[in-house]
Amino acid sequence: MPSVLDLLSNPFVLRALIAVLLASMLSATTGNLTIFKGLSFFVATIAHAAMAGAALAIFLASYGIYPLNPIIGGCLFGITLSVLLGIASKGTVSSEKLDAITGISFALSMSLAILFISLIKEYAVQAWGLIMGDLLLLTMNDILLMIITSTIVVFLIILLLREFLFISFDPEGAEAFGLKTSLYNVVMLTLVALSVVVMMKAVGAILVYVIMIIPAATANRIARTPFSTVYISFLVSLFSGVVGLILALYIDIAPSALIGIIATLIYLLSLIKGGK
8 A cells, every 4th residue: 555655756646636726726716706696506507518618629629620629618618608697697687587597508508518429429538538537637737727727717816806795795786886797797707617617627527516616615604704715615625635535546436526525524514513
């Protein structure tokens, strides 16, 4: 059985740990914004939209139509959908109508993903890799992409955090105050979409919802202020990621699955404890 030092000297493990750290940063920032805004289902919708874009990119590249990177394709689909949903949430659109629009978008994204995957049967393993994800198979290029995107997303969220909180908790007041709520809403949803696409490469389209939402939901149950939810969700996500990864190395189970289970158990503990 390899020692901890042996594992840490493995470049695959080191890249996985870096990815866990970056994913925790995104979970603590964009994940909380999604919870504050009441659009947790939006993450699953974007993940499936990104899956459809990635599958289309694989189809175009595999058959020599256009050389498009799957991650770029996922970003294009995810950002486009986030902008459209941001526009749809403008003004007096009710939460019920927005939920319906998000649900329709989810169904359409899922249908497109299945359609494009069915068109690339001989190359479908690439698409399924994005669906399942694998922290231990990340390349240096994947890590660099995650670092660049995470840095941009976190920087913009820190810069615009007060505005994002304002439009999330009191959109009418923000509008009356003269804040361009529609613009900030689109920017916020676009940052969430970027986070989802980047995290999808590491943990897969299925579990990206778990990593983005559950730590933030846990933090929102036990934190006393909106700002404290950031570091609490970061710690929950980081703990789940590191422990899940270590367990996966010893018992040969997909790390993303273990991470999701651990994060869910922590959330259940917060329920038992009886947070707010």
